[in-house]
Amino acid sequence: MSTQQQEPETQEAPEDPEMKGAQSPQDRRLAEKESGAIDEESEKKAELEGETVHIKVFRYDPEVEGKQEPRFDDFHVPFEKGMTVLDAVIYARDEYDSSLTFRHSCRQAVCGSDAFFINGKQRLACKTQLSELEQPVRIEPLPHQEVVKDLVVDMGHFYDQMHAVEPYFQDEDTPEVSDLEEQHQSPENREKIKMSSRCIWCGACMSSCNIAAGDNQYLGPAAINKAYKFAMDDRESEEIKEHRLRILEQEHGVWRCQTQFSCTEVCPKDIPLTEHIQELKREAVKKNLKFW
Numbered sequence: 001m002s003t004q005q006q007e008p009e010t011q012e013a014p015e016d017p018e019m020k021g022a023q024s025p026q027d028r029r030l031a032e033k034e035s036g037a038i039d040e041e042s043e044k045k046a047e048l049e050g051e052t053v054h055i056k057v058f059r060y061d062p063e064v065e066g067k068q069e070p071r072f073d074d075f076h077v078p079f080e081k082g083m084t085v086l087d088a089v090i091y092a093r094d095e096y097d098s099s100l101t102f103r104h105s106c107r108q109a110v111c112g113s114d115a116f117f118i119n120g121k122q123r124l125a126c127k128t129q130l131s132e133l134e135q136p137v138r139i140e141p142l143p144h145q146e147v148v149k150d151l152v153v154d155m156g157h158f159y160d161q162m163h164a165v166e167p168y169f170q171d172e173d174t175p176e177v178s179d180l181e182e183q184h185q186s187p188e189n190r191e192k193i194k195m196s197s198r199c200i201w202c203g204a205c206m207s208s209c210n211i212a213a214g215d216n217q218y219l220g221p222a223a224i225n226k227a228y229k230f231a232m233d234d235r236e237s238e239e240i241k242e243h244r245l246r247i248l249e250q251e252h253g254v255w256r257c258q259t260q261f262s263c264t265e266v267c268p269k270d271i272p273l274t275e276h277i278q279e280l281k282r283e284a285v286k287k288n289l290k291f292w
């Protein structure tokens, strides 16, 4: 179904030649569409000439009769240099179908709320340039997660796994509040955990992981990376580190990882997830080595 193909209106919109020059391509396309000047053929032509991009967006709404069957909707969005996939879906929602539902917030790869499955790969929509994608651009919710509506997935399980690794700094000898002092970290140690601290909880890695897809209890790359951040932090004691490794070496922990690298490939923050998981495996082995 294309929400683009509206009935042509009989009355032509008056055109001010001076104003036309000042309009953005998006405003111009919208005005042309409203005046009925755009039909399917000119839509194709505009797409070929790079004036529009064709996006195919997954739609599903379990609460509305007639929309419970998953489908794709086509939108032809006016293209401007520098446009991202998020810009395109926002335009489609604002101008063509206000019921199109998806999460987004910061628009600068910080909040992690707009990870979608775009042209067959988990990506952040606000970080993905339309010009780099083949058309039609296919936009789907993250695989292996329950779809709530359209592009919105239930992140509950992902957050549970993140919390399972106790993602907060722990120190057995925490001084009284009145004696609190800065806890210094060496520059080398900061460098070691720097990449692991970049996670924005977008869930792209978890969605790309075959192991997580087949084992619902697997902690998953993001949670293991979060545990890495703390386990490798020199400011935590050896006892706490051992406690963390015990969580990680359990049946659904690090040993489930088969080093497929899919998580590392999709992470929008370039975190070397597979490398971190392998390092934790080595730490777990070292912890269990006994010398008689």
Ligand code: SF4
Binding pocket: 112, 198, 199, 200, 201, 202, 203, 204, 205, 206, 221, 222, 225, 266, 267, 268, 269, 270, 271, 273
């Ligand atoms: S590790 Fe990367 S892909 Fe996974 S949740 Fe964090 S930022 Fe997203």
Ligand code: FES
Binding pocket: 104, 105, 106, 107, 108, 109, 110, 111, 112, 113, 114, 124, 125, 126, 127
């Ligand atoms: S909108 Fe915040 S990461 Fe994309």
